Amino acid sequence: MIKNQAIKKPIYPYSEWEVIEDNFTIENNYRNETIFFLGNGYLGFRGNFEEGYHGPKGSGLDGTYINGFYETEVIKYGEIAYGFPEKGQTMLNVTNSKIIRVFIEDEEFTMLEGTLEEYKRTLSLREGMLKRNMIWRSPMGKRIKIEIVRFVSFTNKHQAVIRCEVIPLNFTGKIRIVSALDGNVTNITVDNDPRVGSGLHGRVLNVEHKEVASGVGLIVQRTKNSNLSLACAMVNQLETANRYTAADLEEDLEIRTEYLIDAQEGIPVTLNKFIAYVTSLDCAEDSIAALAKEIVSEAHHYGFEGLKKDQGQYLDHFWDTTDVEILGDLALQQGIRVNMFHLLQSVGRDGKTNIAAKGLSGEGYEGHYFWDTETYILPFFLYNNPEISRKLLEFRHSKLDKARERARQMSHSRGALFPWRGINGEECSAYYPAGTAQYHIDADIAYAVKRYMEATEDAEFMVHYGAEILFETARLWADLGSFIPNKESKFCINSVTGPDEYSAVVNNNCYTNLMARVNLYYAYETAQRMMRNYPAEYKLLVKKIGLSDDEVSFWKRAADNMYVPYDEKSGVYLQDDSFLDRAPWDFENTPEGQYPLLLHFHPLVIYRHQVCKQADLVLALLLLGDQFTLEEKRRNFDFYEPFTTHDSSLSTAIFSIIASEIGYREKAYQYFMSTARMDLDDYHGNTKDGIHAANMAGTWMCVVNGFAGMRAYEDGLHFNPTLPQNWEGYSFKVTYKGRLIKVEVERNGVNYSLLKGDEIQITSNGQKMLLR
């Protein structure tokens, strides 16, 4: 089902490398805070105004986040049962360091009063900066030119910088600039939307220490339950030809440095604010304060211009290897670039963190990590910045112990069960039918390991990280499934939920069984390979996890006998054992206002019908593309499409890609349209809660896997490029086995070029060809 997704009037003017807002309105403020967020995978700033914002309740959310820095809280259940997670986790809104307040005599600069004679906010994707250029006239008639620039550093994850320049245009007088750190921060609380609400109420970050002197300030805060601590430091530097005095102040939970300037008409006043965050997850707790101060001090000496240059260079390199160009469609060009940029801004890359469903842009889904990482986002990095994808997998490896613990809780005597959602490696899904039951998370991670290995041949990773993940997940499947006599003694996996959350706790979800099979086979093969090639390391690992030979051979037996639900009559793979036993959803009598269904129907009502929230079997058609014929793909796509509401933002990209593959070019393009600008044009109306990171990666997949038909099978890269009618051409780059390959698709043909690395064979439209 493709909903009538008429191309919306763009919210922001089209632009190749920028997102520009040229008109401030309260109504759009909340959403814009998300679109204009800045981050570096560690630290995230929502696009809040430095001077603060005091609009109507619910029209904004001041947010600063550190990836993986969370508070726990007891989950309350109406009726609890054994094994329900006891504690939730929420990514915290941390010390607010964005604050720079400007006073013109006694009038405070604010977007809500006075007149904005000129206004432009620009997110520069090449510079990695957010700028506001304004001419503001105060209620009393004083005019200033004010430019505020900020960025969150890509080269030092702890660091951010803000520069604020004020020029009096029609007066000479006092200007006061206040730069502050504020420890009085809380998370948002929403009770009625399972996609937003957190269990945190009130302030959970206590201020343990604060100091400020000579423009240098520090706040140290600590969480109540998770017992994590955090230091936030600032150095302020005023540049002006005017005379001024400075003072440092503390008040409640805030520290600040105030500058009182005898400003003269036309003479600029510039404040540079250098900011750093360090947490007890980064280093020993007693070093965080010193380290934060050291970082801001170094930044101060290095200076704004130097930092800005580094930022640009980092991005130059990023775009050099990653950019996707679309010729002839500026809207989509902008959409895909914004998406790639926000992914880069959001992804944790230190091996200790991952990427939240909303990145570092908002509080939706409480900052939790999901399968979105491996299934949607990791491929984007894998084929562009493989070192980041390795770090994402290292993160999973670091949580193996907790996953083993969870497996025991779930009565699996062996193996590891990764959490469906959470931050610190512990499960915190409080609704197991669409949480813990999604065992496929294990196979998704194992599959990502396989793809990573195929694309990088990183044996060191396999030996030290990958194999253990593969073995422990394979063990889980071995313990979870059973040979069921009533199913011809095939290996069945019961009571799980597949990707489609509109069916829950089903038997033999086809996607899950197929992915588990890959998991089991690949673990088996990896064990064989390690025995041969790394016998010592294999022995060590076997000892560490107590693995027996029988187990390894069982993996193959289970995989060989995996049950795959299939309807002979229609030639359709069944989403699960009982998909055909359900009545079709009454789409005809479901008004548009009742989507997403989950907000308008009890789960039981949804579960008893043939209706899919998102790609499930269709996703398998993509991930396991070499296991299906083209005719099968067409048949299954045709079967599932009419049942699919795409109520999940993870869906349309996958449908677009398969539509491309099976030659449904019009559909492919329509589905793509609802991915590329989903957040930029706020299709789901909830961009305010944060970006849809998986969908952003889906956009890239639509182009590369969809239109260009790229598949990474065991025999290497395959391409099958098509060109959407409306486009003149497009090009992208792929990093694969150490090579950098450029693919250019134009009206009159495709051009592959090897930009870096040794010659390599690829397959184009079924033909092998050698790139050199």
Next chain:
Amino acid sequence: MIKNQAIKKPIYPYSEWEVIEDNFTIENNYRNETIFFLGNGYLGFRGNFEEGYHGPKGSGLDGTYINGFYETEVIKYGEIAYGFPEKGQTMLNVTNSKIIRVFIEDEEFTMLEGTLEEYKRTLSLREGMLKRNMIWRSPMGKRIKIEIVRFVSFTNKHQAVIRCEVIPLNFTGKIRIVSALDGNVTNITVDNDPRVGSGLHGRVLNVEHKEVASGVGLIVQRTKNSNLSLACAMVNQLETANRYTAADLEEDLEIRTEYLIDAQEGIPVTLNKFIAYVTSLDCAEDSIAALAKEIVSEAHHYGFEGLKKDQGQYLDHFWDTTDVEILGDLALQQGIRVNMFHLLQSVGRDGKTNIAAKGLSGEGYEGHYFWDTETYILPFFLYNNPEISRKLLEFRHSKLDKARERARQMSHSRGALFPWRGINGEECSAYYPAGTAQYHIDADIAYAVKRYMEATEDAEFMVHYGAEILFETARLWADLGSFIPNKESKFCINSVTGPDEYSAVVNNNCYTNLMARVNLYYAYETAQRMMRNYPAEYKLLVKKIGLSDDEVSFWKRAADNMYVPYDEKSGVYLQDDSFLDRAPWDFENTPEGQYPLLLHFHPLVIYRHQVCKQADLVLALLLLGDQFTLEEKRRNFDFYEPFTTHDSSLSTAIFSIIASEIGYREKAYQYFMSTARMDLDDYHGNTKDGIHAANMAGTWMCVVNGFAGMRAYEDGLHFNPTLPQNWEGYSFKVTYKGRLIKVEVERNGVNYSLLKGDEIQITSNGQKMLLR
């Protein structure tokens, strides 16, 4: 699976008409409070000591309950979804009126200090009274004889009486007796056991008014959220030949009358305390205080002895029509009588209330009503005290509007869905897989209507109450099910949970489908019958609920085509579509300490295995006994028995009955043994939380439906009596179609006698016979 339920050493000495405790221990106090509870279906007193009890934390629970008097509280969900009930309901612990404190000079009488030279507590099943007879020696050596008697009136539901007699045995001196009402009451809070915990925290009953003068006291309290109010009144009357003074006092939330007596050795001092409760559910809110005072005043004038006599007469009549005699087994004789007595004490009989899972004896399951009523408890009353069973059904009828509302919430455009659990008619099951998904509640209620009609021929009930229930439940099934092409276009009912809560949200639960079929057919037939016999009333009803002829004929079509899961190969009715697709539970490696499974395994682990908490299909073998051959019953019993843990107290009675029917006499007896004294001997270790009311009724069923093989089919009563080996004989009475029939089973035969009413045909061992 029959667990090794070795006959436990009895906790209380065997006795025909009493439960006697002759030794007080702290360890057993909590449990004894349940066993010695008193109630009349409206008001319940746990067996707390009048003087109070200050033992270790968790060794007791002071409780006074009024059936249907509840507080609501917001249910917190870890992750909420559409249609989840928003508010929970908890039967409140109300004003404590039991308090009578006795002071000997300055020493306070308490069970925990001094010496109990003699001690006996007696629950008399014939008198309906609880007595404590003690000789107590104070720590300072003063000895008193003290007898405390109390009862909760069966003839005036608002009323209770306590008499306390103290005789100094070795001294002359001051005795102080304090009689109080205490408004400072709270409910228990348990967080980790879904069978006990309530959402209420702290005191929710505010004291709005209190007064006390001349031994007459009143407290009026009001709930915070549900806005119900309650008046509790007392009149105190001191009888003694000694001189005394009296004083009335108020302190905090307590009022009291104190008597200071110049007691003389050997001269008795007796306090009569008359108590009444009236709530705003009984009458206009502004009358409750006056009515409560009126009731105590009348009771006072009528006097203790009069009230006691009325109580005895009521019970004489009860036992005359209801008693079951077991000859040759005192333990079971006691067990069954205690069970029948506690049922009588628990059942609401005013049409505004029902019977809670724990009666009025404790706070387990928050005082909620379940299907236990119709399926287990109602038959006991139906065949002994049919007027009570009618009141239970009237209660359901009175909640039809709320059930219609709930059906709409669950997206059913027609029909009514009764709550799985709750008090006020609104669903408050906070875990839908073992709650709202148990749609069978609708069929259970409809089935009870059918049985009620067959046993009473109460056409007035049918026209004014029964038909509407039948029609609205039939409509629900019609809307819920679908003709599924993949199931030969049979009428299928998907995503429901049957009685067995160890499978959840399954398709075509056999029990549910069979019971829904009865519901649909009976609704159809009732509609036909009403059209013929009560055309005016039918027209009115049709208009009231907007029923169309098409709907009525659809009921028959759905029933005619009902899908019934059945395995041809084994001849077994499948509990649900996928029962054979699951792996068997590993009973061999499940240590006894891991039962009940629900407290030791995640629901998903349980759901994915072949394991049953309780009778499911086996229950259908009983309720729909005329739809199965004996051979089928045997085959299905044999199939399901090994999978069944009987973790629910609703299970063993049903297995006992079917075992009887299929000739498994040894098993029948073993299963019966674990029902009859389940609470008396505390088999489940949780009698402290309250009686297992359904199981208590199950005991009666085991004898009457089990050993005596009674079935009420459309052609009348059938019997098929057997005599357990260990017994000499047994007898019971049945009220049916206005007749009172006595059945005596002895070693050498069966004797049926008609004690009341016109001649009637019954079937004994397949032979029709006329009783006259």
